[in-house]
Amino acid sequence: MFRVSNNLVGLLNLLTFVLSIPILAGGIWLSHQANSECERWLEKPVIVLGVFLMVVSLAGLVGACCKVSWLLWFYLLVMFLLILLLTVFTIFAFAVTNKGAGEVVSNRGYKEYRLGDYSNWLQKRVNNTKNWNKIKSCLHDSKVCSDFANKYVNDSVTKFYTENLSALQSGCCKPSNDCNFAYLTPTNWNETSTSTVDSNPDCKTWDNDPAVLCFSCESCKAGLLDNIKSNWKKVAVLNVIFLVILIIVYSVGCCAFRNNRKDNAYWNRQ
Template sequence: MAENNNANVVAEEQIVPVEDKPCTDKEAGGSGGGDVPATKNKNPFLEINNLDKALATMTLIFSIPILGFIVWIFYVRYSDCESILKLPSFQVEIGIALIFLFLISNGVVFLRSRHPVLGLLIVMVPLLLIFIIGLALVGAYKMESRSVAASPKWLRLKVFDEAHWQDIKSCIYDTGACDDLVSRTLMLKSYDFSLKKLTSIEVKQQSSLYSGCCTPATICEMEYVNATFWTKKEGVPNPSSPYVSECNLWDNDRGNLCYNCFSCKTGFLKTLQAKWWKLGVFLILASLLLFLAHLILFLSSVVKQFRS
């Protein structure tokens, strides 16, 4: 019995409770494993999904100014006697083209994930067309076609065509441009009138020469009475001046004035060119910005499909 008790005591002493220890990454990996690297924090903006959404939003923002410009086109289409040259119809065509461009651009943005290549090709066609029209309106290339309406060369040919000018001259008179000039400068003296800032139709300035539809050229040396009434002095102006013929054409009659003068045609032409040049610049900038936005969005969509 004593031997059995001693054996039990020895067995109890040999049983030692083992404490649970947390398993380290090194032990879990075995003798050949190393420390598990910690996960790096990623910038959520650089993830392809968030970047793709940001590019799509940017493309939509770039297309918003087109809507405002469409409203402007339809609002000013009957200004400056342009209906005689049938320019309002051309403005309507550009406005319709911009509407289609807006719809196509935004449609491609929403359908880019399914058909990125086809969407890029579809949007490039109207963008290229708008870009070419913009270049024509600003006269960016010398070999400019005369058939492109509202281009600088086209406008010059139309304005200086005598058949068109007769109607344009009547339109300028009917709008009362010179009558408005008289009412605005009725109390001005000669010196004050010379400092007055006027439109290209009312008066055109080249160096020290003033001319236009409503006033004679300075080289004529006429005496100022009011904006549209000038007294001719004795003597012949400088015969070498190109404005001598303008002096002979001047008439104080409100229905004549200098409407037949070269300077009047040039002033009206300058007014038209300034407006259509702005339109051309907008078309160029809008097409370039949308082209870059869609190109970057296309590349982003391709990368996204490649990674998935």
């Protein structure tokens, strides 16, 4: 009689194999539709993930249902490495996101962001010129600041100061509050006699040109890191749940592998 654990592993891997098909198809579709640096960067991990899921699920499916022990052994090895990798990444994600937060500013609905508040590891990633040039391209392609300008274009200065802006909008699409620039529109600010350009290096970096704005500012890098920090924490929590599921599946797979060895040993004695 076929073992329950083998059936369960086979069913789980059949579902995973079916799931891998649209993921792989989506990656291939992206590779033909990519028009920007961001999209070209995204297609590769999607394709790799689709191929990975397809190969591993096939190994688990055939190994469990056809009692091919070496395939099941390969499946368990990959699962073990995946569990180890996710554990390390989860710990790392919590470690590098434990620092940094937006700074509350008096009489402002939004926060200001300082690069030095975030972990050194994250700072090094965005301070790398090659990395940041790619990120700037992505930010520009995503129209984060053009959408921001259109959304708040009719705001008076008093109204604008009460808006609850996102980290990217606050850091990349307007000058720092330290600069004391005069507000004209959300992405158009003028230096005045009361401006304090030397108080913050970002003040000299700011430009009203829609293609420039504050995309090269430290505040923009900090806004991005705050966004990453928030997303990584969510991913880390999901990873903990996923790890529990993986450990359960791995345990069932170990039972199926033991069943295969017992069955193979029995038939070899006949």
